[in-house]
Amino acid sequence: MNFIRMISRKGTKAQRMLKISYVSFLILSLLVFFGCDRIKEMREKRNPTEAPVPVYAVHTTSAVQGQIQDYIALSGDIIAGSTVDVYSDAAGKVAEVYVAVGQRVNRGDPVAAVDPSRPGMTFRWGVATAPISGTVVALPAQVGMTISQAVPLARISGGGALEVKLHVAERFISKMAMNLACEITLDAWPGDVFQGSISELAPTVDPASRTMEVKINVRNADSKLKAGMFAKVRIITEIKENIVKIPASAVINRFGEMYVFGIDTSDPDIPVARKKTVVPGISIDGVMEIRQGLAPNEEIVVRGQTLLDEGSRINIIEQFSPLSAN
Numbered sequence: 001m002n003f004i005r006m007i008s009r010k011g012t013k014a015q016r017m018l019k020i021s022y023v024s025f026l027i028l029s030l031l032v033f034f035g036c037d038r039i040k041e042m043r044e045k046r047n048p049t050e051a052p053v054p055v056y057a058v059h060t061t062s063a064v065q066g067q068i069q070d071y072i073a074l075s076g077d078i079i080a081g082s083t084v085d086v087y088s089d090a091a092g093k094v095a096e097v098y099v100a101v102g103q104r105v106n107r108g109d110p111v112a113a114v115d116p117s118r119p120g121m122t123f124r125w126g127v128a129t130a131p132i133s134g135t136v137v138a139l140p141a142q143v144g145m146t147i148s149q150a151v152p153l154a155r156i157s158g159g160g161a162l163e164v165k166l167h168v169a170e171r172f173i174s175k176m177a178m179n180l181a182c183e184i185t186l187d188a189w190p191g192d193v194f195q196g197s198i199s200e201l202a203p204t205v206d207p208a209s210r211t212m213e214v215k216i217n218v219r220n221a222d223s224k225l226k227a228g229m230f231a232k233v234r235i236i237t238e239i240k241e242n243i244v245k246i247p248a249s250a251v252i253n254r255f256g257e258m259y260v261f262g263i264d265t266s267d268p269d270i271p272v273a274r275k276k277t278v279v280p281g282i283s284i285d286g287v288m289e290i291r292q293g294l295a296p297n298e299e300i301v302v303r304g305q306t307l308l309d310e311g312s313r314i315n316i317i318e319q320f321s322p323l324s325a326n
Contacts, residue, residue, distance in 0.1 A: 055313045058273075059303035059320060060263060063246050065296035066325030068289050070238040070282050071183075072175065076166025078218065078229040080137055080157035090126045091148045092116035094141050099154065101139050105130045112141045112153045134158035137227055157227065162218045164196065164231050167211035175237040176201055182216050183234040186225070195219050198235070240289065243281065245323060248288040250302040251280060260294065261301040261308050263316070271316065273301060273308045287323060 096113040099105060113125045138155035141147070164184060168176055178201065184194040200215035216233060218225060250260050258280055261273040281289030294300070301308065302320060 053313055055315050056273075056304055056307055057317050058301045058305065058308070058314045059318045060299050060316055061247065061250075061302050061320040062322045063244050063290065063294045063296055063298045063300060064322045064325055065242060065244055066323070068240050068243055068245055068282060068284065068287060069236050070240075070284055071234040071236050072168070072172050074166045074168065074233045074235065076164045076216075076231055076233060078225055078227055078231055079163050079165050080227045081161030081163045081217070082158045083137065084132050084134075084156050084158065085152035086111045086128050086130060086154040086156060087149060087152055088112070088114040088126055088128045088147060089149065090114060090116040090123075091146075092126070093146050094143050094153070095125055097139070097141055097143055099136050099139065101136055103136045104134070105136060105156065106133045107131065111136075114147065114153075128153050130154075130156055132156060132158045162220050162225050162227060163199065164216040164218055164233055166214055166216070166233060167206070167209065168214050170205060170210045170212070173205070173212050176212070176214060176235075181236045183236070184216070184218055185232045186229055188229060189224055192224070194225065196233075238282070240282070244290045244294050244296055245287050246290060246294065246300060247302050247323065248283050248286050250300050250305065251278065251288060252305060261305045262294075263299045263301070263314070271314055273305075273310070273312045273314050275310045276300075 092114045094112055095115040098110045098112060105111070107130055109130045111128050111130055113127050115125050116123045134156040136154055137157045139153075140151070140155075141153040147153070164182075176198065178198055180198045182196040182198065184196055185192070186194075196216045196218040198214060199217040202213035205212050216235075218231075246260070251258055252260065257277060259275050259277045262276045264272045264274045276293050278293030279291040281291045283289070299319075301314070304314075308314070
């Protein structure tokens with residue numbers, strides 16, 4: 001301001017005004033120049049020309065060489081493997097019942113007595129006996145009821161053999177075969193897995209339900225299983241050995257292409273993701289067979305892969321344990 005006052009003391013009034021305007025313009029120009037330069041510097045700091053390359057956090061695991069099993073999950077009832085019905089030789093009223101459900105009987109033991117007497121005629125009671133040794137599993141006979149020779153008095157299960165009876169949907173019939181291995185589990189024995197195999201295939205399909213009856217032998221050495229229990233069954237339809245398998249969640253399916261992301265550690269300081277196209281096989285219980293595209297022990301991304309692209313930089317947060325070989 002002192003400089004402007006000094007200038008205004010010399011020359012005519014018009015000259016002084018011109019000089020003041022010139023000096024003001026010069027000062028304003030300098031302020032604008034330095035101000036724009038400062039703004040440019042701040043913008044460059046906020047938005048640098050070269051943006052930082054993103055690094056993606058991922059979790060990884062390794063492909064495994066081992067076994068995979070394909071199966072069909074069904075359910076059914078446990079029944080006695082071999083049963084024999086007990087019949088009376090004569091029609092009449094049941095006079096006595098000598099056994100109870102669950103009772104063990106030997107061949108020839110009395111089961112029930114039937115009175116064949118008629119009005120005006122009295123006959124000796126007929127006694128029905130057990131045709132085989134075993135356990136009484138059903139007892140339809142009740143004292144006082146009238147029966148004929150075609151009505152069973154009791155049902156006896158011979159030995160300790162048990163079976164699971166179930167029904168297979170028509171679309172799975174082609175996969176059924178005799179002696180296929182089965183795994184049986186029950187709510188009554190959580191954690192226990194019982195072994196069995198297909199022992200009988202029905203020759204026809206039920207036209208109402210479109211299912212085929214299948215019976216499975218059950219190994220019951222410790223006598224934990226009882227007739228009448230509800231069972232969950234896995235029928236093993238295919239077993240593949242020495243295949244490469246990975247968690248199914250690692251596979252990405254986009255536009256008909258299926259691939260996983262492997263790890264490229266050629267530069268150990270900056271690992272990157274590499275896209276690997278794969279040919280999948282069967283997938284069961286979250287495990288997928290890989291027919292082509294991966295080798296055993298190759299490290300792949302199993303979490304965080306949906307954000308990746310070819311060559312993306314990654315930061316491996318955690319390495320999960322590989323799947324079991326069996």
